Every structure is written in C-alpha cells, then in structure tokens.
Amino acid sequence: MRNVLKYTSVLVTAGLALSVAACSSSGSSTTGASADPDKALVVIASPTPHAQILDYVKKNLADKAGLKLDVKVVTDYVTPNTAVQDGSADANYFQHVPYLDDFNKKNGTDIVSVEAVHLEPLGVYSKKVKSVTELQDGAEVGVPNDATNEGRALKLLADNGVITLKSGAGTTATVQDIASNPKNLAFKELEAAQLPRSLGDLDAAVINGNYALDSGLKPATDAIVLEKAEGNPYANILAVKKGGEDDPRVRKLAELLHSAEVKKYIDDTFGGSVVPAF
Incomplete structure (x- = not known):
C-alpha cells in the first residue's frame, strides 16, 4: 500500500511541476537584484496555512506595496524546492530550516532562507x-x-x-x-x-x-x-535559490509577511494552531 501511495504522489508531483513550469515560462523566474520588479513573483506553497497567508497578502497588501504575486499551490514536500532550484518558481513557502538543510545536502541544491514567518506546532x-x-x-x-x-x-x-x-x-x-x-x-x-x-x-x-x-x-x-513554540527551530520560512534574496520583489514580500496585518491575520484565523514567528 505504501508503494502505491508513493507512486501516486510521484505522478501528482510531476503534474504539478509541469503546471508550475508552464505558468512561469513567460520568464518571470529571473531573480536577484536584476529581476524585473514589474513581473509577478511566482511563489509555490503548501495549501494550509502557507497559501492562505499568501492569498491574504495578495488580496489586501500587495497592490498597495506595488507587488504582483502569483501563488501556486502544491501538496508535497519536494516540488516546491525543485521548482525554485530549476527556476520554475521564484520562491517557496512551506518548510523549516532543518528540512531545507537536509534537502540541500541530499540533492545538491542551493536554496536559502529569507525570513521565518510562522510555526505550525507538530x-x-x-x-x-x-x-x-x-x-x-x-x-x-x-x-x-x-x-x-x-x-x-x-x-x-x-x-x-x-x-x-x-x-x-x-x-x-x-x-x-x-x-x-x-x-x-x-x-x-x-x-x-x-x-x-x-x-x-x-x-x-x-x-x-x-x-x-x-x-x-x-x-x-x-x-x-x-509542540511548544518557545525556542523551536522549526519555524516555516520564505525561501529562494541563492541570490534570489536580493530580488526587490522577494524583499518586499518578506516585509509584508512580517507586517502587523499578517500577524493579526494569523492570530485571528488560526487561533493558536499557527503561531507567528516574528
């Protein structure tokens, strides 16, 4: 049964990866200080609470900040990093630093943390x-x-x-x-x-x-x-391929994710099941 489930997951992941690649084929994956600030920042995220938080930012804060945000949702723990590494997405928001460090080590990737955003207590x-x-x-x-x-x-x-x-x-x-x-x-x-x-x-x-x-x-x-929140190393992060942290769109998103509005949204929406890490 486990092998069947893992095989199904691979098929779903492959389909999602193709979808993300197709959506970003217009060239929005150029990151770093030279990235075009007028192009949408493609962020790949887990559905809950990551994509929900990003959707709140997109609907309530991004326009005023001059940020175009394109949120892609996946349900596995591999596609977000492979998509950022190959340029299919500009950033991801789904993981904590220990997972990222292990992923980089095993896969030879160079993805880095930009900011810690929230903790989901295990x-x-x-x-x-x-x-x-x-x-x-x-x-x-x-x-x-x-x-x-x-x-x-x-x-x-x-x-x-x-x-x-x-x-x-x-x-x-x-x-x-x-x-x-x-x-x-x-x-x-x-x-x-x-x-x-x-x-x-x-x-x-x-x-x-x-x-x-x-x-x-x-x-x-x-x-x-x-899990207790105090001293917990497993806060979920906004992450990019190394160099992408200099992208002005990424810096702008990081600022919005650390805003008082987002903190209040997390507290009000999740009632302690998700905890701001800032």
Whole structure:
C-alpha cells in the first residue's frame, strides 16, 4: 500500500511541476537584484496555512506595496524546492530550516532562507485515546517518514516520556535511534501527507500542523500533545535559490509577511494552531 501511495504522489508531483513550469515560462523566474520588479513573483506553497497567508497578502497588501504575486499551490514536500532550484518558481513557502538543510545536502541544491514567518506546532493525535499515557502495550503510532520531521516527531514523543532517544540523536533521528520503548510501540513510518488519512487505522499519529489543518483537525484543541513554540527551530520560512534574496520583489514580500496585518491575520484565523514567528 505504501508503494502505491508513493507512486501516486510521484505522478501528482510531476503534474504539478509541469503546471508550475508552464505558468512561469513567460520568464518571470529571473531573480536577484536584476529581476524585473514589474513581473509577478511566482511563489509555490503548501495549501494550509502557507497559501492562505499568501492569498491574504495578495488580496489586501500587495497592490498597495506595488507587488504582483502569483501563488501556486502544491501538496508535497519536494516540488516546491525543485521548482525554485530549476527556476520554475521564484520562491517557496512551506518548510523549516532543518528540512531545507537536509534537502540541500541530499540533492545538491542551493536554496536559502529569507525570513521565518510562522510555526505550525507538530502534534500527536488519536481517535482512540485522550492522552499518550493511555496508549496500550504494542500500540501502533504513525510518524512522518521524511528525515527531519521524523526526528522532530520522535523528539516530541521523547519530550513527553513516551520513548527515550539515544544520546546524540539529532533532528534526523529515526526509529533506529530509539533507546527505550517501554510500551513496545510499533512505529509506522508514512509520508507526512498520509498520516491524517491513516489516523483511524492507527492508535495515534504525529502529524504536521499544515496537514492537520488540511484534514479538519484543530491543533490547539485536538492534539493530545502539542509542540511548544518557545525556542523551536522549526519555524516555516520564505525561501529562494541563492541570490534570489536580493530580488526587490522577494524583499518586499518578506516585509509584508512580517507586517502587523499578517500577524493579526494569523492570530485571528488560526487561533493558536499557527503561531507567528516574528
């Protein structure tokens, strides 16, 4: 089943990548200080909350600031970076720095962070228990299977006494780095986007905030464990290919994303399920 899901994801990703490339074929992908400020800035983003926040900026702030914004929505964690790297998009908004660092290392890309915008607290969700202490021996727990989010999920479980991790296990920890597992939990490593849909078949799952929101979950109230915002390195960022940070359109978008209006929009719209990082 996992192979079928991954194959479907590849097909969808390929289609989206072609769509993004076609939309930017008019030459709007020239970035850096020499970029034409009159051309639309193409930003590729996850649906929730990233594209929602960008749509708010586009509808309420961009015109007044003299910024043309073209928002493209994708649902996977690969297309946004490959599109920025190959020039199909000018910027993306979907990831945190640990994920970006790992992606650059594995793929030889040179994408950089411009600004941190918000944090989506990672949460543990369950339809069967109301506390992690209620998980039974041998319970099945889903975790994201991408490098940094799996480590982040395991750290959240360790911070709440469910497991312990080996000394030195960092942001790329996997289930192989679990030092003790008192309840003999069975960990199911799934694509992050599949976890909300698999929740009914699992005893619990650690789900990224954007996918939780997409599926109708409210992290602030539905999670049985939720990440703390203080000192959290996983704030989501506006990112560009190296050199693109000098693009005046990118600088303008970064300013708008850090505006008081956007902060209020995030607070009012997401009620603590998404937290401004500025």
